[in-house]
Amino acid sequence: MAELTMRIWRGDPAGGDFIDYRIPEVEGEVVLDVIHRIQAGPAPDLACRWNCKAGKCGSCSAEINGRPRLMCMTRMDTLPTDQPVTVAPMRTFPIIRDLVTDVSFNYVMARQVPPFRPATSGLDGSFRMAQVDVDRGQEFRKCIECFLCQDVCHVIRDHEENKARYSGPRWFIRFMELESHPLDTNDRRELLRQRMGLGMCNITKCCTEVCPEHIKITDNAIIPLKERVVDAAYDPVAWLGRKILRRSKRSAAEALADAPSYAAPTAEDLASRKSATGPSAASPSAASPSAAGPSAAGPA
Amino acid sequence: MSTLEDVKPTPVTLGGTRGGPAVRTLRRDRWWVSPAVTVGVLTAFVAYATWAAFQNANYYVGAAMHRDLISPFYSPCLAESCVPGSHPGFVITWWTISPAILILIFPLGFRLTCYYYRKAYYRGFWQSPPACGVADGHASYSGETRFPLILQNVHRYFFLFGLVFNVILTIDAVMAFRMPGEGIGVSLGTLVLCVNAALLWIYTLSCHACRHLCGGNLDKFSKHPIRHRIWKTLSPLNARHMLFAWMSLIFVALTDLYVRLVASGVFHDPKLF
Ligand code: SF4
Ligand code: SF4
Ligand code: FES
Ligand code: FES
Numbered sequence: 001m002a003e004l005t006m007r008i009w010r011g012d013p014a015g016g017d018f019i020d021y022r023i024p025e026v027e028g029e030v031v032l033d034v035i036h037r038i039q040a041g042p043a044p045d046l047a048c049r050w051n052c053k054a055g056k057c058g059s060c061s062a063e064i065n066g067r068p069r070l071m072c073m074t075r076m077d078t079l080p081t082d083q084p085v086t087v088a089p090m091r092t093f094p095i096i097r098d099l100v101t102d103v104s105f106n107y108v109m110a111r112q113v114p115p116f117r118p119a120t121s122g123l124d125g126s127f128r129m130a131q132v133d134v135d136r137g138q139e140f141r142k143c144i145e146c147f148l149c150q151d152v153c154h155v156i157r158d159h160e161e162n163k164a165r166y167s168g169p170r171w172f173i174r175f176m177e178l179e180s181h182p183l184d185t186n187d188r189r190e191l192l193r194q195r196m197g198l199g200m201c202n203i204t205k206c207c208t209e210v211c212p213e214h215i216k217i218t219d220n221a222i223i224p225l226k227e228r229v230v231d232a233a234y235d236p237v238a239w240l241g242r243k244i245l246r247r248s249k250r251s252a253a254e255a256l257a258d259a260p261s262y263a264a265p266t267a268e269d270l271a272s273r274k275s276a277t278g279p280s281a282a283s284p285s286a287a288s289p290s291a292a293g294p295s296a297a298g299p300a
Numbered sequence: 301m302s303t304l305e306d307v308k309p310t311p312v313t314l315g316g317t318r319g320g321p322a323v324r325t326l327r328r329d330r331w332w333v334s335p336a337v338t339v340g341v342l343t344a345f346v347a348y349a350t351w352a353a354f355q356n357a358n359y360y361v362g363a364a365m366h367r368d369l370i371s372p373f374y375s376p377c378l379a380e381s382c383v384p385g386s387h388p389g390f391v392i393t394w395w396t397i398s399p400a401i402l403i404l405i406f407p408l409g410f411r412l413t414c415y416y417y418r419k420a421y422y423r424g425f426w427q428s429p430p431a432c433g434v435a436d437g438h439a440s441y442s443g444e445t446r447f448p449l450i451l452q453n454v455h456r457y458f459f460l461f462g463l464v465f466n467v468i469l470t471i472d473a474v475m476a477f478r479m480p481g482e483g484i485g486v487s488l489g490t491l492v493l494c495v496n497a498a499l500l501w502i503y504t505l506s507c508h509a510c511r512h513l514c515g516g517n518l519d520k521f522s523k524h525p526i527r528h529r530i531w532k533t534l535s536p537l538n539a540r541h542m543l544f545a546w547m548s549l550i551f552v553a554l555t556d557l558y559v560r561l562v563a564s565g566v567f568h569d570p571k572l573f
Binding site for chain 1 (some may be wrong): 311312313314315316317318319320321325326327328329415418419422423428429432433435436438440441442443444445449450453454455456508509511512516517518519520521522528538539
């Protein structure tokens, strides 16, 4: 039976290296299957995250032959096996062990997204949306939070210092979903311009290229947001129009006060609270599902 | 404009050891082919367009050859020096160098600030990044947040100028059906100008700024059914913007070349019917 070589990154924050594993080729496998066979055989201590093996949980992100991909959705027969298949952890986030990285950066950014804030409801207390308006945001809801787009984005991949002021493509689609929501009343455009780093993106489309859900991140979220920011800050005609017409949304500073980062604890908050044990001040703000997720505190 | 300075951001923990080797890329496919092709084609186009714009000759096939064909690089021909028959009703007298330079700034600005071409030259020329998962070659990076790149935000104005030019080039294409001395007819040159105008329209209508202004800026599609319909029609075109960008770029150069060859007498523009 033919054999293949898997070249897998083994290491932790102290350092690491690629280790080659020779393993028989089995028909119909995906990369994650081979990783599991290596765990079952030569390297029982190989660390990797996975959950669904169906491309739906977004846990198994890694860099296969240098391309950010889901291990469970990458078929072995699409990779050349005459050379070693390299599997490395996502480059943009700090390593925990082997193929597992600490993705808490993404949750910190999630908490800075001012959540959905609806206008007042109808007389019967309900909110109504037309189907066309419902349809528009559906694409963005397909996101499985694999963070491959965040990983591949050169703004933070190649420039660590930008992380402090860049929310990244995954949150840009969230921003677009909220900004174009017919019932929402927050205006997040100045926030995007001044704090979330929308202008840092140079629309080179790597996020769109790697997204396993095929979300058109750049065309349908980032560029429309850039155009909305032009309306808000750069286009004198649109500016004049705003002065004449009544403003109907809440300003960026008001919207920011809604962001769960001001209610939910950050990893640092948690650390400081551990020492001074007091009543938890965190009010559960579940508007942004990921913001309240268990991993929000990071794996510390 | 609201200021956000008094609101403290959530601190982001920077640093931490990254996994994987500190190499430029682990990719083994030929990722450099696409940026190299981009650089090659764009350089060839800029070289040809610059040469053609400074020729200041052979851009118009007039009544002497029983045709009315003008190169898209020289239309509208506004300078006094424009060859007879090539300019519209009025002329600009103070302009003395090639009339192409006078107008090319608009299509140039349109393409330079186009979202697709930005991607193409950021990747190809500026290597920021050259390809996905390949490290960009710069120590620091501020994207489009500072001068000069912040000027990319004027793209929608260039789009509006682009519409004006499309109308002019469409008129040129219609005029190309006139064959002075031979009546009305269709020549190969007519078809070339028509295809050129059509491609420019498709490129312009698939523009992201166009999609935004036509309906993308709405939050409630249900309240604006007509604009929603326009947006829905433009969106599939917009998804192919890259394709139209290349097609129209290459065809514009070929159109100029065709007019240039006919005007300089290399061959006669064949009349089809
Ligand atoms: S298009 Fe923008 S957000 Fe997406 S990867 Fe490129 S720079 Fe990052
Ligand atoms: S947008 Fe796509 S690539 Fe980014 S986290 Fe969501 S599913 Fe993953
Ligand atoms: S294991 Fe769930 S996405 Fe791969
Ligand atoms: S022309 Fe390309 S985006 Fe406007």
